[in-house]
Amino acid sequence: MTTRPIRFVHRGAIVEVADAPPTTSVLNWLRESARCTGTKEGCNEGDCGACTVMVGELAGDRVEWRTVNACIQFLPTLDGKALRTVEDLPADHPAPQAMVACHGSQCGFCTPGFVVSLAASYEQHLAAGTSPTRRGLADALAGNLCRCTGYRPILDAGEAMFQAPACLPDTGATVAALRALQGDPPLNYAARNPATGATDTFDAPRTLDALAAQVAALPQATILAGSTDIGLWANKQMRPMPALIHVGAVAELRHIREADGVLHIGAGASLESAWAALAGHRPELREMGLRFASPPVRHVGTLGGNLANGSPIGDSAPVLMALDASLVLRHGDVERRLPLDGFYLDYMKNQRHPGELLVRIEVPLPAPGERLRAYKLSKRFDCDISALACGLRVTLDGDTVREARFAFGGMAATVKRARATETAVTGQPWTEATLLAAQAALSQDFQPLTDPRGSAGYRMRSVRALLHRFWLETRPHDPLPASATQVWSAA
Ligand SMILES: Cc1cc2nc3c(=O)[nH]c(=O)nc-3n(C[C@H](O)[C@H](O)[C@H](O)COP(=O)(O)OP(=O)(O)OC[C@H]3O[C@@H](n4cnc5c(N)ncnc54)[C@H](O)[C@@H]3O)c2cc1C
Ligand code: FES
Ligand code: FES
Known part of the structure; x- marks a missing residue:
């Protein structure tokens, strides 16, 4: 079967990755390959939110961004999507501005994650013409832990963002790049795993029939969905997963x-x-x-x-x-x-x-x-x-x-x-x-x-x-x- 590189959008441009093992986390790719070290690693198991990034998908003519934990997402799951981190927010974005104004950061280790969660909440509410309650903000931040500042100033920052002049970042280049990726065939990815020397695979069929056929043909493969359990098998148990079949590309x-x-x-x-x-x-x-x-x-x-x-x-x-x-x-x-x-x-x-x-x-x-x-x-x-x-x-x-x-x-x-x-x-x-x-x-x-x-x-x-x-x-x-x-x- 012909394989192809993973292709996704980062900073408005299409990035191709052909050599990272399929279980490489988005976080490790960001920090070690892209040298974008603004996104932090805390727990490496989805609990602390220091690694929070946004993943975007096309929804008509706009991008729908959702927060995810980069530490437990495998890089090939980004195929066809867009990645946005704390470093990609404009300097005048109300989320980081409000965190500074409200003293929402002390040691700062958790801050990039909080800023990304706040920015995602801000942009969703602005697009919908709504504003959150303080309780709603606390829910949006439930995946971010801070050990030194305390949550009161961070929630104050969350409220203050909505008093600043409205700012919705321009996503025109990202939309155009995501449209270009729509012409790609389904992902069949393979790369050498340096730990075993073997070639590991990651397949993401796009129809239910193709997915079911592939799972039946490869019963020993690991079925991967959101990887919020499986990400920990890789990070904490170092479990080998030589063949991954991803269900995430099947809209049905x-x-x-x-x-x-x-x-x-x-x-x-x-x-x-x-x-x-x-x-x-x-x-x-x-x-x-x-x-x-x-x-x-x-x-x-x-x-x-x-x-x-x-x-x-x-x-x-x-x-x-x-x-x-x-x-x-x-x-x-x-x-x-x-x-x-x-x-x-x-x-x-x-x-x-x-x-x-x-x-x-x-x-x-x-x-x-x-x-x-x-x-x-x-x-x-x-x-x-x-x-x-x-x-x-x-x-x-x-x-x-x-x-x-x-x-x-x-x-x-x-x-x-x-x-x-x-x-x-x-x-x-x-x-x-x-x-x-x-x-x-x-x-x-x-x-x-x-x-x-x-x-x-x-x-x-x-x-x-x-x-x-x-x-x-x-x-x-x-x-x-x-x-x-x-x-x-x-x-
Ligand atoms: C920080 C954190 C907090 C969590 N909190 C909770 C919590 O409060 N409550 C809770 O219940 N869980 C919690 N979880 C566990 C986890 O989020 C859930 O179990 C989640 O629903 C797993 O779904 P997934 O799509 O990420 O599965 P994956 O991690 O992708 O897969 C999990 C298992 O399901 C199999 N699988 C997935 N899809 C299919 C399919 N379609 N057919 C056959 N097999 C399939 C996989 O092969 C694997 O064995 C938490 C996890 C984290 C990291
Ligand atoms: S590093 Fe803690 S959630 Fe990812
Ligand atoms: S500012 Fe130190 S952990 Fe939050």
């Missing part, structure tokens, strides 16, 4: 649509758009979506990647299991559908066969009588992995529970339904006596482990408390408003 895989009472979410839809679609029908899920990682991770991370990864503490599986979601898997031309409940077999093991691709997640739309909540407990409110996450749903007929689905992450080796607890409430009046029976049944469902995120005792007490909270918020008589049960809210 990102589609989200509704048909026959079901929300169909393409496996390649970003976490940001997938959670927006879910919360569009079920506003109760909005806070869980905002607390899922951070904007740069949600912009590229996919719902399919989160479910295929199968972490016992992943945030979407408990919610989607409570919603009775199904997965559509494809091997070559053949599709099969299976319930998410039952997909996970054991720790990080699932029913996906080698050569099979996850193509779609199907989520039934809300039925009358549905009461739903999703709760997440973690040590930090923003951008932290869950100690415990759950999706809790009952369907009421008057005061009686017709159906119950309680799914928990962080309580076992896989995300799992609490079947004994569900049985304890089904057909019963949704009263405090039923709640007490359900809380007692939880110990039949789970014997959690102690780990650095929480002890077994903490986990058991927490799930009982969360079930209590769920009952208080959904009981038929006098349900408590969210304001009465939340100590801190992102929504």
Whole structure:
């Protein structure tokens, strides 16, 4: 198969890279090859935001920029796109100007990342004719950590940007260069890996048929989506990945649509758009979506990647299991559908066969009588992995529970339904006596482990408390408003 270089736009011009190993991070390319050292490396795992850059794609006649963590993005994923860093912002851009004016920087290590996140937020709001609340700014900055300045002056800077004269950088050259790249064939990239001496490959088919055929033909290849998990395999585990097949160039895989009472979410839809679609029908899920990682991770991370990864503490599986979601898997031309409940077999093991691709997640739309909540407990409110996450749903007929689905992450080796607890409430009046029976049944469902995120005792007490909270918020008589049960809210 003929290979070609990676081609992307940087500073208004097309850049070609032909010799970097496919798992070279965008950050390493910037700092070591392009000598653009304004973008910093902190954690090298997507957590701190020091490496935040913007990646742009054509949307009609303009560029849509999204923040990403350069440390966990592989360079070939830039193919056909544009890259913009803190050094590419004009000196009079309101984001850096406001950071200076509001004393938003001390040691300055985090500052380039903050400036890029602020600039992205500024430009999105300016284009939409809106301005963010202080809380909205804090959400936009949830992926940026500062250890010395404190967030008050940084948020002040975020507000001050919008008082400066409007400034939208000219992207004419970038648009023209992105248009020129649209004529390129799909990326088949290969380069020597100096660590092994072998040639590693990176393929990015553009149609679902071609992608499915390639995954079936190369079952040992690593399927790469947003690389927010896989980026860490490369950076932290030094795991060899000699053949990568990227799903990100297949537009069809990102589609989200509704048909026959079901929300169909393409496996390649970003976490940001997938959670927006879910919360569009079920506003109760909005806070869980905002607390899922951070904007740069949600912009590229996919719902399919989160479910295929199968972490016992992943945030979407408990919610989607409570919603009775199904997965559509494809091997070559053949599709099969299976319930998410039952997909996970054991720790990080699932029913996906080698050569099979996850193509779609199907989520039934809300039925009358549905009461739903999703709760997440973690040590930090923003951008932290869950100690415990759950999706809790009952369907009421008057005061009686017709159906119950309680799914928990962080309580076992896989995300799992609490079947004994569900049985304890089904057909019963949704009263405090039923709640007490359900809380007692939880110990039949789970014997959690102690780990650095929480002890077994903490986990058991927490799930009982969360079930209590769920009952208080959904009981038929006098349900408590969210304001009465939340100590801190992102929504
Ligand atoms: C800073 C940070 C914070 C995070 N916070 C959270 C959090 O709050 N909650 C949470 O649940 N997760 C969190 N994560 C984990 C991660 O973001 C998610 O698991 C994400 O959804 C993975 O999606 P991806 O597209 O990046 O997958 P990738 O990293 O590309 O792939 C992950 C796995 O899925 C497989 N895969 C991907 N797509 C497909 C497909 N279509 N078919 C078959 N297999 C496929 C890959 O082969 C791989 O095994 C966080 C990660 C980081 C770096
Ligand atoms: S270096 Fe910390 S997020 Fe990339
Ligand atoms: S200014 Fe030092 S870490 Fe933010």
